Amino acid sequence: xxxxxxxxxxxxxxxxxxxxxxxxxxxxxxxxxxxxxxxxxxxxxxxxxxxxxxxxxxxxxxxxxxxxxxxxxxxxxx
Amino acid sequence: xxxxxxxxxxxxxxxxxxxxxxxxxxxxxxxxxxxxxxxxxxxxxxxxxxxxxxxxxxxxxxxxxxxxxxxxxxxxxxxxxxxxxxxxxxxxxxxxxxxxxxxxxxxxxxxxxxxxxxxxxxxxxxxxxxxxxxxxxxxxxxxxxxxxxxxxxxxxxxxxxxxxxxxxxxxxxxxxxxxxxxxxxxxxxxxxxxxxxxxxxxxxxxxxxxxxxxxxxxxxxxxxxxxxxxxxxxxxxxxxxxxxxxxxxxxxxxxxxxxxxxxxxxxxxxxxxxxxxxxxxxxxxxxxxxxxxxxxxxxxxxxxxxxxxxxxxxxxxxxxxxxxxxxxxxxxxxxxxxxxxxxxxxxxxxxxxxxxxxxxxxxxxxxxxxxxxxxxxxxxxxxxxxxxxxxxxxxxxxxxxxxxxxxxxxxxxxxxxxxxxxxxxxxxxxxxxxxxxxxxxxxxxxxx
Numbered sequence: 001x002x003x004x005x006x007x008x009x010x011x012x013x014x015x016x017x018x019x020x021x022x023x024x025x026x027x028x029x030x031x032x033x034x035x036x037x038x039x040x041x042x043x044x045x046x047x048x049x050x051x052x053x054x055x056x057x058x059x060x061x062x063x064x065x066x067x068x069x070x071x072x073x074x075x076x077x078x
Numbered sequence: 079x080x081x082x083x084x085x086x087x088x089x090x091x092x093x094x095x096x097x098x099x100x101x102x103x104x105x106x107x108x109x110x111x112x113x114x115x116x117x118x119x120x121x122x123x124x125x126x127x128x129x130x131x132x133x134x135x136x137x138x139x140x141x142x143x144x145x146x147x148x149x150x151x152x153x154x155x156x157x158x159x160x161x162x163x164x165x166x167x168x169x170x171x172x173x174x175x176x177x178x179x180x181x182x183x184x185x186x187x188x189x190x191x192x193x194x195x196x197x198x199x200x201x202x203x204x205x206x207x208x209x210x211x212x213x214x215x216x217x218x219x220x221x222x223x224x225x226x227x228x229x230x231x232x233x234x235x236x237x238x239x240x241x242x243x244x245x246x247x248x249x250x251x252x253x254x255x256x257x258x259x260x261x262x263x264x265x266x267x268x269x270x271x272x273x274x275x276x277x278x279x280x281x282x283x284x285x286x287x288x289x290x291x292x293x294x295x296x297x298x299x300x301x302x303x304x305x306x307x308x309x310x311x312x313x314x315x316x317x318x319x320x321x322x323x324x325x326x327x328x329x330x331x332x333x334x335x336x337x338x339x340x341x342x343x344x345x346x347x348x349x350x351x352x353x354x355x356x357x358x359x360x361x362x363x364x365x366x367x368x369x370x371x372x373x374x375x376x377x378x379x380x381x382x383x384x385x386x387x388x389x390x391x392x393x394x395x396x397x398x399x400x401x402x403x404x405x406x407x408x409x410x411x412x413x414x415x416x417x418x419x420x421x422x423x424x425x426x427x428x429x430x431x432x433x434x435x436x437x438x439x440x441x442x443x444x445x446x447x448x449x450x451x452x453x454x455x456x457x458x459x460x461x462x463x464x465x466x467x468x469x470x471x472x473x474x475x476x477x478x479x480x481x482x483x484x485x486x487x488x489x490x491x492x493x494x495x496x497x498x499x500x501x502x503x504x505x506x507x508x509x510x511x512x513x514x515x516x517x518x519x520x521x522x523x524x525x526x
Contacts, residue, residue, distance in 0.1 A: 024440055037274045042289060044273055049436050049460075057421075057441035062209065062351045063201040063398050063414030065439050069272075069290045069348040 001030050002038040009076060016077040019043075021070050023056035027077065043072070089114065097493045099124055100176070100380030100475040101131040103485035104242050104249070113495045118476070125243035132495075135476045138456065142500055144468040152501060152509070155467045159428065159452040160513035162466060164521070166426030168402070169194040172415040173432030174389075175203075175382035178480025178492065181503040182381070182388040184511055185430055190392075191514045193402045195424065198385040199432050200397040201414040204375045206346040208386065208396045209410055210355035217362050219338075219372045220486045221248075226255035227370075230334035232268045234358060235292060235344015236376045239277040245376070246280055250340065257335075266330060270295065271344060283327070288318035293350045295324075296357035302328040303364050337371040343378075352410075377485035380475065384483035419445045427451035428510075430503060431474075435460035452510075454503055469506050472498035480504070 006012070011030050018027050028050060038044060045051045047067065054072065055065045094111040099121075111132060112120040121132035143155035163169050171189045174182050175198055189196035200208060224231070231250050238245035246252055251262055258264040269281040270292075278284040287295050294316040301308055302325055310321040317324070331337055339362055345354040358373060365371035377383050386396040393399045395408035411417055415434065418424045419442035426449055435443055436459065446464070453465035462468040472478045477498035481489050 034274070039286070042272065047437065052437045053440060055439045057416070057439040059411055059414065059417050059420075060351070061411035063197075063205045063410035063416060064346060064351055065202070065416055065420075066349060066351075067202070067347040068344065 001033060001043055002040050003032050003035060004040045006030065006032055008040075009074075011076065018075040018077055019045075019054065019072040020075070021054040021056075021072045024053040026050045026053050043074070091119070094493055094495050097121075097132075097495060098475055098482065098490055099128040099131060100482055100492070101127045102242050102380065103377030103383060104244055105380055105482055105484040105490050106244055106248065107490050111495050116496050116498075118495055127243055132476065135456075135473055137498055138470055138500065140458065140470045142470050144462075144465070144470075146466060152469070152506070155452075155469060156506065156509040156513055159467045159510050160517055162426050162450045162452060163188065163192045163194070163428060163510070164514055164517045166192070166194075166424075168418075168424050168426075170415060170418050170424040170427040171196045171430070172427060172434065173199060173430040174385040175199040175379035176431035176474065177381065177503040178474050178478060178482065179381065179384040179388050179489070180480045181430070181474075181507055182385055183392065184504060184507040185428075186389055186392040188428070188507065188511050188514055189399075190401050191511065191518060193404065195400045195402070195413050195415075195418055196389065196393070197399070197413065197415040197418070198382065198389060198397045199379060200382055200386055201410065202416055202437075203343065203378055203382060204346055204355075205397055205410055205414065206352035207341070207355040207359075207375050209352040210359050213352075214356050214359040214363065216359060217366055217372050218374060218486075220488060221250075221374075221484065223336075223372075224338050224374075225249050225253045227257050227336040228255075228338040229258060229264055230266050230268070230330060230337040232270065232337070232339040233277060233281075233376075234270045234296075234339055234341045235272075235346075235348075235354075236340055236342025237271070237275040237277045238340070238376060239275065239280060241342070241378065242376060245340075250338070251280060266334075268327060268330070283330075285319055285323065285327070288316070290349045291317055292345050292348065292354045293357050295319075296354070296361050298324050299328055299331075300357070300361050300364055303332070303361070303368070331365055331371070332368045334369055334371070337365060337369060339371075339373040340376050341373060342376045374486060381482040383485050383487055384481070384489075387483050387487060416442055419443075425449055429453045429461050429465070430507070431455060433459045433461045435464055454506055456500070470500050471506060472500045472502045474503070478502045478504070 097109045098107040110122040116137045141149035254261040268283045313321040362373040393406035398414040400413040450466040452467045454469040456473040
């Protein structure tokens with residue numbers, strides 16, 4: 001997460017959040033991005049089991065589920 | 079060349095020269111392995127990923143085969159696998175990107191015998207690019223040409239510093255080439271991404287675009303290539319970068335002697351998918367009006383390019399192929415594994431060298447877990463754990479010889495380090511194919 005977003009949401013490294021997409025939900029720990037790695041509002045998660053739980057099954061005729069650029073709501077778990 | 083491949087005792091150390099690393103699509107074939115018994119002690123010239131690959135592959139002591147979760151003889155597993163596949167009405171064969179081309183060839187053959195659906199991990203990797211290749215074509219070259227000629231190197235939606243660590247040093251940025259005697263000094267590197275990745279440090283120019291705006295950015299460049307006037311406000315609003323920056327990039331692209339765009343899943347996995355890849359391929363094609371320009375998909379798995387090649391030369395199509403009517407039909411979105419599973423269509427499956435239970439969508443995973451399927455993998459994975467039949471197989475490149483294709487479609491031989499007690503994918507697949515053919519003959523006789 002961008003440091004500016006972490007500051008805005010009063011989050012520190014290791015705090016847990018819940019991410020909810022149109023198709024799924026995961027709970028993860030927050031890691032701060034390097035200063036200029038991510039613009040505000042953009043999160044990065046490695047491709048794998050957790051990220052795939054946020055994907056839908058529809059591939060829009062391409063064979064590829066939308067696996068990046070997914071809109072999520074973030075809820076702070078404290 | 080194997081300098082010494084005779085081991086008289088487990089303690090004796092041998093050196094396997096020019097071993098091939100199959101971790102990523104770079105398929106580096108200049109690794110010197112120091113091997114003692116069933117352990118690789120050192121992998122000279124391997125990157126951080128290659129070291130992880132070679133140094134963590136001891137011999138797995140798990141049984142060769144599990145049927146319904148209990149250890150079983152391989153013969154029983156082969157029989158059960160053949161029964162599952164021949165009895166199914168819509169069997170799916172999927173994976174294949176981390177095994178040899180020899181094994182891939184047999185897997186496609188089985189797909190043909192059972193009238194099944196065959197798909198590879200390409201469909202959730204550069205599958206959209208595969209669709210774009212068919213629509214636009216591909217102006218391309220080998221990595222050797224990039225090394226010797228490429229003076230403008232672009233990366234779009236790709237992070238080779240972390241995914242292909244030797245890409246920069248072996249092929250694209252650092253090497254001194256035939257026409258680039260000063261190596262890195264003779265090249266300009268441009269990286270376009272939504273995230274400032276570790277690769278960005280290597281760039282002369284880094285362009286951070288808005289998420290899901292790759293298509294707009296690529297079409298901005300296409301318009302500039304043709305000298306079309308664009309509204310600066312709209313361009314900045316859409317791409318997140320001023321028109322002057324895109325114009326500067328286009329000027330550099332036109333001035334290059336040999337431009338290369340490597341592109342990754344930043345394009346194919348995000349909104350637009352094959353349209354994004356088509357935009358990049360078309361831009362590359364357009365640039366050839368002004369100079370020599372090529373593009374290359376940065377491929378992930380060690381033999382995912384081989385899977386594309388083998389499925390193409392066996393069926394005419396690279397992935398997402400259905401053989402139910404006795405001839406191949408290709409339709410991404412219909413015959414691709416993510417769709418066939420998420421829609422609940424497949425009633426059996428064979429998963430080879432991949433782990434869809436760990437990275438498919440939830441509806442696809444849930445359906446796969448509900449049908450009988452066969453899995454083969456060197457390690458225990460979420461996919462092998464839920465399989466009706468799971469085979470523990472030897473690792474390609476480390477235990478198994480054969481052929482793999484580098485990301486630029488160059489075939490490269492494997493030089494294994496030591497033998498495994500487990501069978502190879504190829505041996506298991508050949509056994510299943512033999513039994514499938516016998517069962518088919520029995521069914522034909524019974525029908526007549």
